[in-house]
Amino acid sequence: MLAKRIIPCLDVFNGKVVKGINFINLKEIGDPVEHGALYSQQGADELVYLDITATHEKRKLLSDLVRRIAENINIPFTVGGGVNQLSDADALLSAGADKISVNSAVLLNPSLIDQIAKSFGSQFLVVAIDAKNIDGRWVVYRNGGRIATDRELFEWAGEVVLRGAGEILFTSMDHDGVKNGYACKELAMLSDALPIPVIASGGAGAPEHFLEAFKTGKADAALAASVFHYNEIAIPELKEYLHQNNVTVRL
Amino acid sequence: MNQKIVIIKYNAGNIRSVDFALRRMGINAEITGDPDKIRTAAKVIFPGVGEASGTMEYLRQRGLDIVISQLTQPVLGICLGMQLMCRYSEEGFTDCLNIFDTEVIKFTGGKVPHMGWNALEKLNGKLFYKLNKGTYVYYVHSYFVPENINTTAVSFYGIPFSAAMQRDNFYATQFHPEKSGGYGELILKNFISL
Structure with a gap:
């Protein structure tokens, strides 16, 4: 049986791991490779690195970090935040990234999804979607949750699948940082509607929230940052808890 | 270990990660598409993530299809590498290397790609020395090889499929040992120790 995945997310700013609440008030907490290795030892199934400064930095910095991660980490990892065009994706692949995650760039230029999927395969491409419930409509945001778009969550998710996305990483901005659980209803709707894996993001505060994301939310993987940082x-205890509640996990 | 390990270089993605995994184990491999270097290596690794028809075309143009088929030292195909070692792939309707007399077909049930950690069952053969059934390994693939006479391990995704195969000196894994944590490294080590 395919196991449900637990994915620690590491936000990277100027080469360091940081954490903020609702995308602001950043606080530095350590080295990306050391943190990743520690999570891997603890039983993380995958890692996601989001370089939240990538748009203002030179591409080489991120490539160097990705190479260092690839050299040292023995589980799959995804890199996001540095991809604005096809050549950026190519550079990250060459540096050793298993997958890349795209968000704002594909909202501005949706055909970039088609290009990346065609060039490197859908398995290489995670499309991250940040959305916020505004009067009952799930509005998709870009630029780290700063700019509202005219896209609606479910419609956009359907489109990115058709264009070749390999996975969807859905962050509910209403739930992110609040530690009150994932947006399970919306996760289940996405998971039922889409033929590709869905990663839950935003809202983990207790082991029960992961259980809900998998059982009620039907997520294929659950991502969290601060509860792990x-x-x-603790990842081993979380996995033991999920196992005891009949969720298939890699122990 | 001073034996020469070669990783076949071709137009497939993420070949580097196999090299990184070997380096973590203290093994320096050479990544090359040079037929002579491939033929004279002690062990050959044929990794890859990508699309079947384009990569087979690339191998044929360089004569690497014949080189690989005729190797007599231990060869390890990984993911797409394993699929290309089969007779035929539904992906791009591609005639492949025919080292394993079986077809590669597309998953039709469940979410595709089959992505993530899945357990190994029915373990058999030297690649799995010191590994127990139920060990989790990492997969990313949309096409699979049904269970067949050469199957040496199975995983389940709606149906059973070949997690690994072996015929004579040819070994292959559908999963990625280089991304499968400590147990994956053990499988690579078992191959290097053959």
Whole structure:
């Protein structure tokens, strides 16, 4: 049986791991490779690195970091935040990234999804979607949650699948940083509607929230940042808890 | 270990990660598409993520299809490498190397790609020395090889499929040992120790 994945997310700013609440108030907490290795030892199934400064930095910095991660980490990892065009994706692949995650760039230029999927395969491409419930409509945001677009979550998710996305990483901005659970209803709707894996993101505060994301939300994977960074939830205990509640996990 | 390990270089993605995994184990491999270097290596690794028809075309143009088929030292195909070692792939309707007399077909049930960690069952053969059934390994693929006479491990995704195969000196894994944590490294080590 395919296991449900637990994915720690590391936000990277100027080469360091950082954490903010609702995308602001960043606080530096350590080295990306050391943190990743530690998570891997603890049983993380995959890692996601989001370079939240990538648009203002030279591409080479991110490539160097990705290479260092690839050299040292023995589980798959995804890199996001540095991809604005096809050549950026190529550079990250060459540096050793297993997957890349795209968000703002494909909202501005949706055909970039088609180009990346065609060039490197759908398995290489995660499309991240940040959305916020505004009067019952799930509005998609770009630029780290700063700019509202005219896209609606479910319609956009359907389009990115048709264009060749390999996975969807859905962050509910209403739930992110609040530690009150994932947006399980919307996750289940996405998971039922889409033929590709869905990663839950935003809202983890307790082991029960992961269980809900998998059972109620039907997510294929669950991503979290602060609960792992601050040792509020230990990955081995989380996986044991999920296992005891009949979720297939890699122990 | 001073034996010469070669990783076949061709137009497939993420060949580097196999090299990185070997380096973590203290093994320096050479990534090359040079037929002579491939023929004279002690061990050959044929990795890859990509599309079947385009990569087979690339191998044929360089004569690497014949080189690989005629190797007599231990060869390890990984993911697309394993699929290209089969007779035929539904992906791009591609005639492949025919080292394993079986077809590669597309998953039709469940979410595709089959992506993530899945358990190994029915383990058999030297690649799995010191590994127990139920060990989780990492997969990313949309096409699969049904269970057949050369199958040496199975995983389940709606149906059973070949997680690994072996025929004579040819070994292959559908999963990525280079991304499968400590157990994946053990599988690579078992191959290098053949």
